[in-house]
Amino acid sequence: MLIGCPKEVKNHEYRVGLTPESVGELSAHGHDIWVETGAGDGIDCGDDEFVQAGARIADCADEIFAECEMIVKVKEPQAEERAKLRPGQILYTYLHLAPDAEQTADLIGSGVTAIAYETVTGPSGSLPLLKPMSQVAGRMSIQAGANALEKAHGGRGVLLGGVPGVLPGKVVVIGGGVVGFNAAQMAVGLGADVTIFDRDPDVLERLAIHFESRAKTRLSNKANLIDAISEADLVVGAVLLPGAAAPKLVTRDMLGDMKPGAVLADIAIDQGGCFETSRPTTHSDPTFIVDGIVHYCVANMPGAVARTSTYALNNVTLPHALKIADLGWREALRRDAYLADGLNTHAGRVTYRAVADELGYDYTPTADILAQGA
Numbered sequence: 001m002l003i004g005c006p007k008e009v010k011n012h013e014y015r016v017g018l019t020p021e022s023v024g025e026l027s028a029h030g031h032d033i034w035v036e037t038g039a040g041d042g043i044d045c046g047d048d049e050f051v052q053a054g055a056r057i058a059d060c061a062d063e064i065f066a067e068c069e070m071i072v073k074v075k076e077p078q079a080e081e082r083a084k085l086r087p088g089q090i091l092y093t094y095l096h097l098a099p100d101a102e103q104t105a106d107l108i109g110s111g112v113t114a115i116a117y118e119t120v121t122g123p124s125g126s127l128p129l130l131k132p133m134s135q136v137a138g139r140m141s142i143q144a145g146a147n148a149l150e151k152a153h154g155g156r157g158v159l160l161g162g163v164p165g166v167l168p169g170k171v172v173v174i175g176g177g178v179v180g181f182n183a184a185q186m187a188v189g190l191g192a193d194v195t196i197f198d199r200d201p202d203v204l205e206r207l208a209i210h211f212e213s214r215a216k217t218r219l220s221n222k223a224n225l226i227d228a229i230s231e232a233d234l235v236v237g238a239v240l241l242p243g244a245a246a247p248k249l250v251t252r253d254m255l256g257d258m259k260p261g262a263v264l265a266d267i268a269i270d271q272g273g274c275f276e277t278s279r280p281t282t283h284s285d286p287t288f289i290v291d292g293i294v295h296y297c298v299a300n301m302p303g304a305v306a307r308t309s310t311y312a313l314n315n316v317t318l319p320h321a322l323k324i325a326d327l328g329w330r331e332a333l334r335r336d337a338y339l340a341d342g343l344n345t346h347a348g349r350v351t352y353r354a355v356a357d358e359l360g361y362d363y364t365p366t367a368d369i370l371a372q373g374a
Helices: 020-028 047-053 061-067 101-110 131-148 178-190 201-214 222-229 301-327 329-335 353-359 366-370
Strands: 002-005 032-036 056-058 070-072 090-093 113-116 170-174 193-198 216-219 234-237 263-266 287-290 293-296 343-346
Touching (some): 002 061, 020 032, 020 047, 032 047, 032 061, 056 061, 070 301, 131 234, 178 234, 201 216, 216 222
Parallel strands (some): 002 032
């Protein structure tokens, strides 16, 4: 198979879909890989490293999109990239379609077969291709929140860990999954006063056992959230509904109960955000203020630590890329039900129910697609 890896074009996105090591693995399986020149610069991997691994360097993205059978990326294709997609082509990347009507419409119009990292599943409903970036984002949320709390950035002027004789900052983490767990770990490590919210009693029990007295756990409901965020210095939104838009758990009215200069860090922004006042921001302009509350809503947080993130991501995406390339996407999805959950669009049809329901499209089950053709 001819596989292409273009340079990412999203604002301050330095990750790359394939590392030289991944190129080497794909090449060893007999596949041809084209990598756009400069694609690996953000992770300190030059064109020569990709060539040594077996890739051909393409002068521009147009060549890759025009010729390659499968496109491997990191972030969702931007408008300029979506215009280059074509029927029969495989797109393998993060998509986050439910809150993005424009992207969804463009992918449907292109006829591309789009497999989304974030909806590929694993045993017990896990999301193995999302997990490493969730780990990174969770840990970064505390760094970013601590920075936003500085007075020069509009925050309250609170040091999360405090100092002897001064109480530490209060951190509220909404969601006890991978993002929330990693955010709590970082906040606890800084010495903050941490409370983790979740709706699942089993999750709360697991977190309580892990953190013991270093963090508190609390059942997530509106009354408890209002009570907690009114005292919080930093609130981390770490809620995920796989493939669907995130619920709005903190409304604008609730901001009035918060301390001026407190920070909301919305890690669910890729799925539309879990705060009513959230909107996507970039690394070059990461925050904005609503009703005196600082919002940090960068939609590609792991891109700031591109080398760590790229290698962590390739660890989990490469095995599926090899399967798709070796077997073809139909046979790969037929043999692997977990990978089949990643199919979001094909030939102008929406094949992921949460996306169809959220955006009002007819839903075509992946099983129906796989039953067609050879």
